[in-house]
C-alpha cells in the first residue's frame with residue numbers, strides 16, 4: 001500500500017514518529033510520501049526521506065503560506081527539488097476557504113511553483129479549497145508542459161473529476177470517503193480507478209473507525225477498504241491498482257517490479 005500524502009514531520013508526530021512508521025510498515029504500507037507545505041516542512045520532508053527507505057518527499061509552499069514566498073524560498077526549493085527522493089512539487093494551489101494569504105498572492109505563488117515543476121520535470125500535488133474552478137483554469141495553462149498533477153483530497157463532483165482527468169491529472173481520496181453521507185464517496189465510486197490514488201493527509205482527517213483522532217499512514221488501509229466496498233471489488237484489487245497509479249504518478253515504477 002502507498003500513502004500518497006501525509007505530514008509525518010508535523011508536531012503531532014513528535015513523540016511517535018518512529019512508531020507511526022513501523023506501524024505503517026507492519027500493516028503493509030511500503031511507501032509513504034511526505035508532503036512539504038512551506039520551506040521548513042519541505043526541508044523536513046527531505047530529511048525524513050533521507051533517513052527512511054520507505055519515505056519519499058515533495059517540496060513546495062501551500063497557499064496558506066504563499067505570503068512568505070520570496071526569491072530565497074524559490075532558490076531553496078530549486079535546490080531541494082534536485083534531491084533524488086523528491087518526487088513532486090507540492091502541496092501548492094489555492095485556498096479561498098481560509099484565505100490565510102491574499103488571493104492574488106496565492107495565485108502568483110501557484111504560477112511560480114507550476115513553472116518550477118515544469119522546469120524540474122516533476123509532477124505537482126495540488127491543494128484546492130473553495131477555489132476549484134480557479135485552480136483548474138490555472139493548471140490548464142500548464143497541463144501540456146507538466147509531467148503530471150494530482151488533486152489531493154479531491155473536493156469536487158463527478159463531473160469536476162472528469163474535467164481534471166481530461167486535462168491529464170489524477171485525483172486522490174483519504175479518510176473523508178469513510179464518513180457517513182460523504183459526497184466524496186460517490187465520486188470515489190464512479191471515477192475510473194486508474195486515476196485514483198490513496199492518501200491519509202495524516203495527522204488530519206482520520207478515517208472511520210478513528211474519526212476525530214489523530215491520523216497516521218497505517219490508516220490508509222481503511223481508505224482502501226472503503227473504496228473496495230464502494231466499488232464492489234476486493235481490497236487487494238484496489239491496492240494493486242492504486243499502488244500502480246501512485247508508482248506511475250511519482251515515477252517510482254523502476255524501483256519496484258510491475
Ligand SMILES: [Zn+2]
Nearest residue numbers: 005035091201
Ligand atoms: Zn496535506
